[in-house]
Amino acid sequence: MDQAQNSKSKRIPPLSIRLSKEERELLVQQAGNLSLAGYIKSVVFADNAPRYRSRRQTPEMDAKLLAELLSHLGSSRVASNLNQIAKHLNQGTLIADPDLDIDLRQAVEEVVLIRRTLLQALGMKQ
Incomplete structure (x- = not known):
């Protein structure tokens, strides 16, 4: 060629x-x-x-906050709690008792905390 x-x-x-x-x-x-x-x-x-x-600026990340968040996720039972709730919902064996209410409220609080911390660590508005 x-x-x-x-x-x-x-x-x-x-x-x-x-x-x-x-x-x-x-x-x-x-x-x-x-x-x-x-x-x-x-x-x-x-x-x-x-x-x-x-070009959009990449937000500056706060490594310390991200490390804290990862640590919190590691020690948290959120994933386990939500998995158990989903399992019982799928099996039709979910019993709405005070323990479930406490677990759900705790999971919601932890998800809110995780979201806030992630947004802060990424330098984004909350």
Whole structure:
């Protein structure tokens, strides 16, 4: 394969935009003697071209809070409690007694604490 064929096969697909008739006419007028493609490239790649998108900043993480959270998850019975509740629900053997109520309330409190701590550790608003 010669060099011309090799460079042609590596080309990426063209970029396409839709313009209204008025937008196209304005673009042709602004391009003057330049081709539309040449004019668009000169505007888009100009050093002073406006930048409209800003990349989202990755939140700074608090390693200490994340470590505390992982420690809390490790010592927590939330997963075990929820698993047992789900098992009994699926078996139809769930008995709503004061112990279950206490376990559910404790699980909810721990999930809320975990959520708050995660949001804080990730530097996000609560």
